[in-house]
Amino acid sequence: MNSTIAQDLSQQTLIKVEGVWFYRNDHLILKDIYLEIKEGDFLAIIGPNGAGKTTLLKIILGLLKPQKGLIKILDVERDRFTQRHLLGYVPQKATHTDTLFPICAKEVVALGLLSAKKFPKWFSHKDKSKIDSALKKVGMEEFKNVRLSHLSGGQQQRIFIARAIVNNPRILFLDEPTAGIDALAQEEFYDMLKELHNQGITIVMVTHDIGVVNKYVNKVACLNQKLVFHGTHEEFCSSPKAQELIPGEHHLVIHRH
Numbered sequence: 001m002n003s004t005i006a007q008d009l010s011q012q013t014l015i016k017v018e019g020v021w022f023y024r025n026d027h028l029i030l031k032d033i034y035l036e037i038k039e040g041d042f043l044a045i046i047g048p049n050g051a052g053k054t055t056l057l058k059i060i061l062g063l064l065k066p067q068k069g070l071i072k073i074l075d076v077e078r079d080r081f082t083q084r085h086l087l088g089y090v091p092q093k094a095t096h097t098d099t100l101f102p103i104c105a106k107e108v109v110a111l112g113l114l115s116a117k118k119f120p121k122w123f124s125h126k127d128k129s130k131i132d133s134a135l136k137k138v139g140m141e142e143f144k145n146v147r148l149s150h151l152s153g154g155q156q157q158r159i160f161i162a163r164a165i166v167n168n169p170r171i172l173f174l175d176e177p178t179a180g181i182d183a184l185a186q187e188e189f190y191d192m193l194k195e196l197h198n199q200g201i202t203i204v205m206v207t208h209d210i211g212v213v214n215k216y217v218n219k220v221a222c223l224n225q226k227l228v229f230h231g232t233h234e235e236f237c238s239s240p241k242a243q244e245l246i247p248g249e250h251h252l253v254i255h256r257h
């Protein structure tokens with residue numbers, strides 16, 4: 001048994017997608033999807049526009065209901081899973097709240113705490129330290145009193161990640177998090193994600209960025225209505241079927257820098 005498989009068997013399954021079918025107005029969007037996400041994965045979900053990537057994330061998060069199939073989170077069926085704070089989510093940029101809204105960085109992060117709070121909804125000292133800690137993890141502590149609209153795209157995205165991790169989730173879902181961020185900021189952004197991953201958070205990221213698949217992730221899923229491929233980064237690099245999905249100019253190399 002190779003070491004990757006041995007390691008995989010010892011890791012807890014966090015998410016199980018079993019035979020999921022999803023239709024919109026009789027139009028098939030996802031076909032018979034099976035997917036397992038294990039503790040410690042850094043999974044990239046790749047595929048063309050309209051492939052159903054965002055839809056799949058929303059189904060896992062319970063924001064959409066599949067017509068057929070099951071989602072299990074920590075072995076509990078999606079509908080009966082109540083520990084929502086264990087799942088952090090940064091949606092695709094277009095759906096973010098208006099960034100011109102007069103709100104500062106720490107208030108955005110505080111919104112993440114609010115969703116998990118029962119009444120009364122005020123912030124304690126403990127909450128404030130959670131907010132500080134989340135801002136520190138994304139390297140944005142010194143910007144906590146700065147208005148969101150005054151931050152760059154990359155910095156705003158870090159704040160949205162801080163909001164998603166403020167409740168200490170076990171998994172962080174990111175939907176095309178680097179869209180619209182310049183190349184240098186992207187590299188720093190991925191390094192920050194890698195650091196979060198090293199600290200123990202499982203990451204599931206929808207991305208068009210093939211470069212990042214090479215450098216950072218350990219698992220890859222290729223989606224195009226069906227799950228065309230799901231495996232380790234090494235298997236992905238040696239799978240002709242997976243490689244067919246990659247646009248011509250991007251070639252993956254197995255050896256990482």
Ligand SMILES: Nc1ncnc2c1ncn2[C@@H]1O[C@H](COP(=O)(O)OP(=O)(O)O)[C@@H](O)[C@H]1O
Pocket residue numbers: 024029047048049050051052053054055056
């Ligand atoms: N709100 C919506 N209403 C109708 N069709 C939608 C809606 N959202 C997505 N779709 C369609 O569902 C399919 C999958 O979309 P999506 O999951 O967003 O794909 P991806 O994230 O891979 O680009 C696409 O054909 C898209 O046009």
Ligand SMILES: [Mg+2]
Pocket residue numbers: 053054055092175
């Ligand atoms: Mg999408």
